[in-house]
Amino acid sequence: MGGIVITLFLHQAVLGLERTRSGYDFARRQEIRIALIKGSFDEAGEAVRAVNLLFRSSDEVSDAQFIRFTQPLIDTYPYVHGLTSHRFVLGAERAAYEAARRKVWPDFEIKEKKDGGFVRAGERPLYLVLDMIAPQQRNASAHGYDIWSFAPHRELAERAIATGQAMASGLVPMVEPVGRLGIVITLPVYGPLSPGAGSVERRAAARGVSEVLIDVYELVQLNLRHANLAPGVEITLSRQVQGQSTMREVGRFGSLDGGEAAFPGKLVGSVLFDRTQRFTVSGQAWELRSRAREPAIAHLGSVLVLLTGLGFSVAAAAHVQGRSRRVAYIQALVDERTADLRRTSEALRLSQRAIESSANAVILVDALAEGTPIIHVNPAFQRLHGLRPEEVIGQPIDMLAPDGDEQPALHELHNALRERRESHVVLQLARKDGARWFADIYLAPVKDAQGVTDHFVISEYDVTTARQYEAELEHRAHYDTLTGLPNRVLLTDRIARAIAFARPQGWPVWVVALDLDHFKHVNDSLGHAAGNRLLRQAGERILALAGPTGTVARTGDDEFVLLLESRIDERQAAAMVNEVLAAVAAPFTEQDQRLFITCSAGIAGFPGDGCDAETLVKHAQIAMVRAKEAGRNAVRFYLPSMNERAVERLALVDAMRHAMSYSEFELYYQPQIALATGEVIGMEALLRWRHPQMGMLRPDRFISLAEETGLIVPLGTWVLRAACAQAAAWHRSGLGELRIAVNLSSRQFNDASLPRLIESVLLETGLPATSLEIELTESLMMENVDAAIATMRELKAMGVQLSIDDFGTGYSSLSYLKRFPVDVLKIDQSFVRDIENDTNSTAMVAAIISLSHDLGLRVIAEGVETEAQLAYLRSRGCDEVQGYLFSRPVPAREFEQMLRDSRLAALQGAAVRPIG
Structure with a gap:
C-alpha cells in the first residue's frame, strides 16, 4: 500500500507538468493559426490596393492590361475568386459609355439584379458600374452590373469612399463553389485629391472602387494545410454579423478525434482543450475557436511512472503474500480436518436422532447373516407393530408377515432381499394383537466401501387410512350416494x-x-x-x-x-x-x-x-x-317409430331456437263481440309459426316443447310486446279503444319480474293498461295460490284486466275464485260445443254465467260456431262471445280490414251482424 501511495503521488506530479506543457503548445498553435489567417486577409487587401494603384497611375486602362495585371495576383492567391474595377457613370453619360464598352463587349449594357438575374438598369442620375473583372470567363455575365442599385453593396462602397480605407462586406454566399461563404473588400479610387481632404471632398473626387472577392473557407483551409495545423483539431471560424453583436459561423475545419483515447491517455484521463480568440480584418471582427484532445503520447512519462511503481508494489506484495499464504494454508488444513471430524460426528448423531424421531417405522437388517435378521428398530416400529425391540432383534424379517400369508408383494420383497436390490411393495401386516393394517414398504440396500451390500434399511409407512379412502372413492365412483x-x-x-x-x-x-x-x-x-x-x-x-x-x-x-x-x-x-x-x-x-x-x-x-x-x-x-x-x-x-318422433321433436326444438331470429312467428287475431251491441270490443292474440318446410303450425304443435326447453319465456315476451304494439297502432289509427287479450304461460306468470315487464311494454308501446287483458288458466294459478294472488294484485294496481281462461275444466275452487282479483271468466269451448245436445253442458254454461254476474265479473264464451249456440248465450245474458261464427283467427292486415268494413257498415246504418 505504501508503494502504491508513493507511485500515485509521483504520477500526479508528472501528469501536472505534462498537462501544462500541452496547454502551452495548444495556445501557441492557436496564435499561429490566427496570424496566418489574418495575414492571408491582408495579402488579399494588398491585391486590391495593387489594382487601385493601376488605375491611379493611368487614366485609361484597357481590359487586356487589367487581365495581364491581375492574373499573377489570382494565381498567387488561390482564395481570391475575383478582382473587379467599378467606375461612376452619370445618367447623362450612360449612352456614350455603353457604346464605348460595346466595342469590347458587344452585348454590354448597364444592368441591375432583379428576380435572381440581371436586367437592364432603369434610368438613374448615377451608376457605379462593374467595368472590368478578372477572371473574365467565370464572371463575364456580371459586366455592367450597377452595384449602386443594390443597397448593401452601395452602403459598403459609400463607407469606403467616405473613409478612404478598405472596407470588408458582410458574409455573402458564393456562386461557386456552391454553399460556401465569402467576403468582399472594397477600396475607393479617387481623382486628384488634396491632402487632408474630408469625406465631402473624397466623395466628390471618387472615380470608382476596386474590389476583391475572397473565399474564406478556401483561405483558412489552405493556410492550415500548408502549416500542418489542422490534424486532430476542430477549428471553427466565425464573423460578427454586421450591425449586431452575434457571430455567424463561416466554416468548420478539421475534426476532433472521436474515438477512444489510446492507453496512456485513457489511463490518466484525456483532457479536451478549447480556446476562442477574436481578431479584426478590414474593420470587421472575426473569431477563431479551436478544440483538440490532449494527445496520449504527451502522458507517456506519467504512465511509465505509474506502471513502474505499480509493478514494483505488486511484486513486493506478492512476495509477502506468498509467505503469508503458506502459513495460512497449514493452519487452514488443520482447521478443515478438525471441522470434518466434528461434522462427521454431528452427522452420525443427527442420523441416529432422525431415525429414532421418525414417525414411520425404520428397520435395519443384516444382509450377510442367514435369514436376514433384524438388528435395529426405532420407536415408531413398536408403535405400529405393538412389539418391543427385544422381541424382534435377532429374529428373521419373515416374522413380521402373518403366518401362511400368500401376498404377491411378499414374494417380491423376498426376491429383492435375495438379489440385493431396491424394492417398493404394499403389504397387509398384522399387529401383535392381530389387527390388520396396510404398510407401504421401501427396501434400500446399504453398501460397504467395496460396493458389497451388507445391510438393508426398511421403511414402513401406515397407509391404512389412504386405502380406506381409495375403497370409498372406488365405491362412490360406481354407486349412488x-x-x-x-x-x-x-x-x-x-x-x-x-x-x-x-x-x-x-x-x-x-x-x-x-x-x-x-x-x-x-x-x-x-x-x-x-x-x-x-x-x-x-x-x-x-x-x-x-x-x-x-x-x-x-x-x-x-x-x-x-x-x-x-x-x-x-x-x-x-x-x-x-x-x-x-x-x-x-x-x-x-x-x-x-x-x-x-x-x-x-x-x-x-x-x-x-x-x-x-x-x-x-x-x-x-x-x-x-x-x-x-x-x-x-x-x-x-318401437322405431318412437325414435322418429323423438328426432322430430329435437328438430322442431332446434328450428324453434332460430325461428325468432328469422321472424317466422306471427300473431293472428280473433275478434271478441259484445252481444248487447254486436260491436267488436276486443280481440285475442293467438300465436302462429310459419315454418319454412312444414307450413303454418298451430300453438298445440310447439307450445309444450317451448315450455319444456324454456323458450316459452322469450317467446311469450315477444308475443306480449307485439300484441300491445299492434293494439296501440289500431288505437292511433281511429279503430276504437279495442282490448287485446294475451295468454301467459306458467313460467312467465311465476317470474317475479312479470309486473315490471308488463309495465315497461305498456310504456314502450303507449298502450293504456286498461286495454290489456291477461288470460290465466285455473291450473296455473293453483300452483302457488299466495304468489299468484300477489302478482295479480300488482297487475290490477296498474290497471291491467285479468281473465280466467277455460273456466270449468280445472280445479274450479269457488273459495279461491272469491280471492282471485279477476275481471272476466271465459267459458271453455267444450261446454259451448255441446249446448245443443247435452243438458249437462247447457246447465253448466248457465251456472257459470249466473255465477260470474253474481261475483260482478264479465263472462265471455269461446268457440261459438252456430246460430243456436249464439241464441242460447244471448238468452242467458252472456256478455261477450268469440268463435268461428263471427271469424276465424286472421292476420293483422285482414283483421284491420275487417274492423274498417264493420265500422263502415255501422255508419251506413246496416243491420248489426258484427262480422260475417
Whole structure:
C-alpha cells in the first residue's frame, strides 16, 4: 500500500507538468493559426490596393492590361475568386459609355439584379458600374452590373469612399463553389485629391472602387494545410454579423478525434482543450475557436511512472503474500480436518436422532447373516407393530408377515432381499394383537466401501387410512350416494358384460327405464328430505323385485334403470315390470302420512333395439317418455317409430331456437263481440309459426316443447310486446279503444319480474293498461295460490284486466275464485260445443254465467260456431262471445280490414251482424 501511495503521488506530479506543457503548445498553435489567417486577409487587401494603384497611375486602362495585371495576383492567391474595377457613370453619360464598352463587349449594357438575374438598369442620375473583372470567363455575365442599385453593396462602397480605407462586406454566399461563404473588400479610387481632404471632398473626387472577392473557407483551409495545423483539431471560424453583436459561423475545419483515447491517455484521463480568440480584418471582427484532445503520447512519462511503481508494489506484495499464504494454508488444513471430524460426528448423531424421531417405522437388517435378521428398530416400529425391540432383534424379517400369508408383494420383497436390490411393495401386516393394517414398504440396500451390500434399511409407512379412502372413492365412483344403488358408470359396465355373455347364445337382455310420476310435487310440498327418503324406499322396492340376476341403478333425480338378464322373453319382461309398477304404486308412509306415487316404464331389448349400453338406455328412455304421454303409470316397449318422433321433436326444438331470429312467428287475431251491441270490443292474440318446410303450425304443435326447453319465456315476451304494439297502432289509427287479450304461460306468470315487464311494454308501446287483458288458466294459478294472488294484485294496481281462461275444466275452487282479483271468466269451448245436445253442458254454461254476474265479473264464451249456440248465450245474458261464427283467427292486415268494413257498415246504418 505504501508503494502504491508513493507511485500515485509521483504520477500526479508528472501528469501536472505534462498537462501544462500541452496547454502551452495548444495556445501557441492557436496564435499561429490566427496570424496566418489574418495575414492571408491582408495579402488579399494588398491585391486590391495593387489594382487601385493601376488605375491611379493611368487614366485609361484597357481590359487586356487589367487581365495581364491581375492574373499573377489570382494565381498567387488561390482564395481570391475575383478582382473587379467599378467606375461612376452619370445618367447623362450612360449612352456614350455603353457604346464605348460595346466595342469590347458587344452585348454590354448597364444592368441591375432583379428576380435572381440581371436586367437592364432603369434610368438613374448615377451608376457605379462593374467595368472590368478578372477572371473574365467565370464572371463575364456580371459586366455592367450597377452595384449602386443594390443597397448593401452601395452602403459598403459609400463607407469606403467616405473613409478612404478598405472596407470588408458582410458574409455573402458564393456562386461557386456552391454553399460556401465569402467576403468582399472594397477600396475607393479617387481623382486628384488634396491632402487632408474630408469625406465631402473624397466623395466628390471618387472615380470608382476596386474590389476583391475572397473565399474564406478556401483561405483558412489552405493556410492550415500548408502549416500542418489542422490534424486532430476542430477549428471553427466565425464573423460578427454586421450591425449586431452575434457571430455567424463561416466554416468548420478539421475534426476532433472521436474515438477512444489510446492507453496512456485513457489511463490518466484525456483532457479536451478549447480556446476562442477574436481578431479584426478590414474593420470587421472575426473569431477563431479551436478544440483538440490532449494527445496520449504527451502522458507517456506519467504512465511509465505509474506502471513502474505499480509493478514494483505488486511484486513486493506478492512476495509477502506468498509467505503469508503458506502459513495460512497449514493452519487452514488443520482447521478443515478438525471441522470434518466434528461434522462427521454431528452427522452420525443427527442420523441416529432422525431415525429414532421418525414417525414411520425404520428397520435395519443384516444382509450377510442367514435369514436376514433384524438388528435395529426405532420407536415408531413398536408403535405400529405393538412389539418391543427385544422381541424382534435377532429374529428373521419373515416374522413380521402373518403366518401362511400368500401376498404377491411378499414374494417380491423376498426376491429383492435375495438379489440385493431396491424394492417398493404394499403389504397387509398384522399387529401383535392381530389387527390388520396396510404398510407401504421401501427396501434400500446399504453398501460397504467395496460396493458389497451388507445391510438393508426398511421403511414402513401406515397407509391404512389412504386405502380406506381409495375403497370409498372406488365405491362412490360406481354407486349412488343416496340410494346405494349402482350409478350410470357401473350400469354401463354391467349392461356391456350382460350383452357380451348373452351374444354367443342369442339370449335377450332387457333394459327398463323407470321414472316416478309427478315426483316434483313431493319435493315442492314436503321438502327434499322427504323426497330423498321416498327415493330410497322406491329403490328398495324395485331392487327387491329385480332378483339376484337383475341390476337396479339410479341414473337421475327420480330415474331408475332396471337390467334384466335372466333369459326371459318379452311377455315375462312386461309382467315383471308391471310388478315393479304395482310395488311402487303401493302407498308410502312419510311422517304419519300416506303418499301415493306412480311410475312410468319404457323397455328396450338386446339385440332388437340396440347392441350397446348407450343405445339400449336411450331407447328405453324414449319408450318411457311415450308411456308418460299415454297417461303415466304405464309400460311401453320401444318401437322405431318412437325414435322418429323423438328426432322430430329435437328438430322442431332446434328450428324453434332460430325461428325468432328469422321472424317466422306471427300473431293472428280473433275478434271478441259484445252481444248487447254486436260491436267488436276486443280481440285475442293467438300465436302462429310459419315454418319454412312444414307450413303454418298451430300453438298445440310447439307450445309444450317451448315450455319444456324454456323458450316459452322469450317467446311469450315477444308475443306480449307485439300484441300491445299492434293494439296501440289500431288505437292511433281511429279503430276504437279495442282490448287485446294475451295468454301467459306458467313460467312467465311465476317470474317475479312479470309486473315490471308488463309495465315497461305498456310504456314502450303507449298502450293504456286498461286495454290489456291477461288470460290465466285455473291450473296455473293453483300452483302457488299466495304468489299468484300477489302478482295479480300488482297487475290490477296498474290497471291491467285479468281473465280466467277455460273456466270449468280445472280445479274450479269457488273459495279461491272469491280471492282471485279477476275481471272476466271465459267459458271453455267444450261446454259451448255441446249446448245443443247435452243438458249437462247447457246447465253448466248457465251456472257459470249466473255465477260470474253474481261475483260482478264479465263472462265471455269461446268457440261459438252456430246460430243456436249464439241464441242460447244471448238468452242467458252472456256478455261477450268469440268463435268461428263471427271469424276465424286472421292476420293483422285482414283483421284491420275487417274492423274498417264493420265500422263502415255501422255508419251506413246496416243491420248489426258484427262480422260475417
